[in-house]
Amino acid sequence: MANLTMSGSNAKGSFPSRVSEWISSTYRFATDRNDFRRNLLVNLGLFAAGVWVARNLSDFDLMSPQPVT
Amino acid sequence: MMGSVLAAPPPSAASPAPLLPRGFGLLLFPPPPATGSRPQREAKNVLPNPGEFEQCHQKCKEVFPTQVNGVRLVLNKTLSKHFQVNHSLHLSSTEDSSYKFGTMFVGSGQAGPAEFYPVLVGDVDGSGSLNAQVIHQVTDRIRSKVAFQTHQQTFVTWKADAEFRGEDFTAAVAFTNPDVLDDSGVVITHYLQSVTPTLAMGGQLVYQRRPGDEATFMSLVGRYTGSNFVGALTLGWAGVQASYYHRASDQLQLGVELEAGSFWEDSSVTFGYQLDVPKANLQFKGVISSNWVVGATLEKKLLPLPLSLVLCSFLNHQKNKFHCGFGVMIR
Numbered sequence: 066m067a068n069l070t071m072s073g074s075n076a077k078g079s080f081p082s083r084v085s086e087w088i089s090s091t092y093r094f095a096t097d098r099n100d101f102r103r104n105l106l107v108n109l110g111l112f113a114a115g116v117w118v119a120r121n122l123s124d125f126d127l128m129s130p131q132p133v134t
Numbered sequence: 135m136m137g138s139v140l141a142a143p144p145p146s147a148a149s150p151a152p153l154l155p156r157g158f159g160l161l162l163f164p165p166p167p168a169t170g171s172r173p174q175r176e177a178k179n180v181l182p183n184p185g186e187f188e189q190c191h192q193k194c195k196e197v198f199p200t201q202v203n204g205v206r207l208v209l210n211k212t213l214s215k216h217f218q219v220n221h222s223l224h225l226s227s228t229e230d231s232s233y234k235f236g237t238m239f240v241g242s243g244q245a246g247p248a249e250f251y252p253v254l255v256g257d258v259d260g261s262g263s264l265n266a267q268v269i270h271q272v273t274d275r276i277r278s279k280v281a282f283q284t285h286q287q288t289f290v291t292w293k294a295d296a297e298f299r300g301e302d303f304t305a306a307v308a309f310t311n312p313d314v315l316d317d318s319g320v321v322i323t324h325y326l327q328s329v330t331p332t333l334a335m336g337g338q339l340v341y342q343r344r345p346g347d348e349a350t351f352m353s354l355v356g357r358y359t360g361s362n363f364v365g366a367l368t369l370g371w372a373g374v375q376a377s378y379y380h381r382a383s384d385q386l387q388l389g390v391e392l393e394a395g396s397f398w399e400d401s402s403v404t405f406g407y408q409l410d411v412p413k414a415n416l417q418f419k420g421v422i423s424s425n426w427v428v429g430a431t432l433e434k435k436l437l438p439l440p441l442s443l444v445l446c447s448f449l450n451h452q453k454n455k456f457h458c459g460f461g462v463m464i465r
Contacts, residue, residue: 101400101401104400104401105394105401107424108392108394108401108402108403108424109392111392111403111405111424112376112378112390112391112392112403115378115390115403115405116378116380116390118388118405119363119378119380119382119388119389119390120363120380122380122382122386122388
């Protein structure tokens, strides 16, 4: 019974640790500048994201009247 | 500013070096062909001239701000409708302070609505270093340019190039630092062809020769022009360059650029935007890159005074460096 309890708590505690490990590994992957292929892959994704942002930013009018609240 | 015949804008405080008059640059969205002496053609069979090879990524690069370090003061003085001089003073704590005297002469020949020839541009600094360019329209389709750059009494760069503009293509050849005695030099050839009214493709061949060594580099370029966007891609031995320019509105322009060099094993992405508020005489440019660099430039015309104020700041998070600059341009 104690072992089951112990394994249950390990299962509950491992999920947030797995998430934090995944986040850490993703950060290391994104910021690792020693691997040229990784850098190129990350930058290709950033370029695609930048193109998507550029194409979807419209109706931007700084001189438009402010909405009346 | 220099009379109605001159369409060349004065250099800005952010980039006081003498620039080519805008009329000699690329017209990415060329005006419709003028009617008159040329016989009429079917609209679907006419392909526009694609412009210059080096201008494929220019639209995107113009969105990015220019870094200004220290204090920069630029004074432009128009002496006549053909002649203009400028004084540029740069004070900085991170690099050498300098003073430059620049001149621009524009001839009476007119090649187009905003293109005049010949054009002579040059500047010299306090140590005697000279930058000079001569641009001349030899014929209706052939344009030539000669450029010199010296560092005090030594010639650093000398370059001559010729460009031929056909109906739907542009071909150019350039000779950089040719030295017959030393058997060295660089020959660069460009060719850009309009495949469709919106698609242009071309290539560049670079031949470099040094004593006992020679090398050839080739790259291909493609550019697609939409109603409000321009995408360009360059593939070469040295790497890849991709750019995307988008005009979101009359006030907002965006640019994204990817540079990847297999030779240097490095790549980077830069995202920039430009905000124009004509009613406030304001222009703001911002940039962020994958190299952890964030920067911005603010340029405002202080009407009715003939002054333009430029504020600039760049922050490199990775290297923990911050640069700021301040510039004033007097027209």
